Amino acid sequence: MKLYGEAMPAPNPRRVRMFLAEKGVALPEIQVSLRKGEHKSAEHRARNSLGQVPTLELDDGTCISETISICRYLEALHPAPPLFGRTPLEHAHIDMWVRRVEFQIMTPVGMFWRHAHPLTAALLTQYKEFGESNRALYARGIAWLDRELNGRDWVAGDAYTIADIALLTTVDFATFTGLDLPEDASNVAAWRARASARPSAGA
Ligand SMILES: N[C@@H](CCC(=O)N[C@@H](CS)C(=O)NCC(=O)O)C(=O)O
Secondary structure (H helix, E strand, O other), X not given: OEEEEOOOOOHHHHHHHHHHHHHOOOOOEEEOOOOOOHHHOHHHHHHOOOOOOXXXXXXXXXXXXXXXXHHHHHXXXXXXXXXXXXXXXXXXXXXXXXXXXXXXXXXHHHHHHHHHOHHHOOOOOOOHHHHHHHHHHHHHHHHHHHHHOOOOOEOXXXXXXXXXXXXXXXXXHHHHHOOOOOOOOHHHHHHHHHHHOOHHHHO
């Protein structure tokens, strides 16, 4: 089994690396250079028709894409420690938080990156005004999350989960793009310090 990915700051392959680090599982990662456009090659599109990373290739050649789907597969193979929950309620709760992080936080960061950042300008037709409008959406999402995190250690509750991985990779990538955490988001900042102190954050 091997992973096709890309180094920092690409947030999605990092989510899988962090997940593996939390599980204590080592997997070879083959670098697919986004800068060189290797993700859009026929070779990589045969693994993932969307031409994106990460993609997990099994020993029989079967490929799985979509970060959360890859992590769910790895969770089934390596259940401990549980990062998607144990009970039906935990499963639902953690799933809810992953979706909220992706829709409320990751989407504005992604839209800012695609439509307002100079590093992506050559890749698509940018709608700069739309791109810039995502600064406010990111700030609004973080302010909401800051209220949610009041008095709790981790995104989905008492335990560190895949939702924390989704959020850390997103806020770190946001910082890379130039979207800083609002200064008054003290609960998110404290959560970020806790999550960043875990060895998996270095993955
Ligand atoms: N929904 C996908 C998104 C994957 C994704 O956007 N990956 C980025 C790298 S972090 C990528 O491959 N970007 C190139 C592109 O979309 O063309 C997932 O969750 O894995």
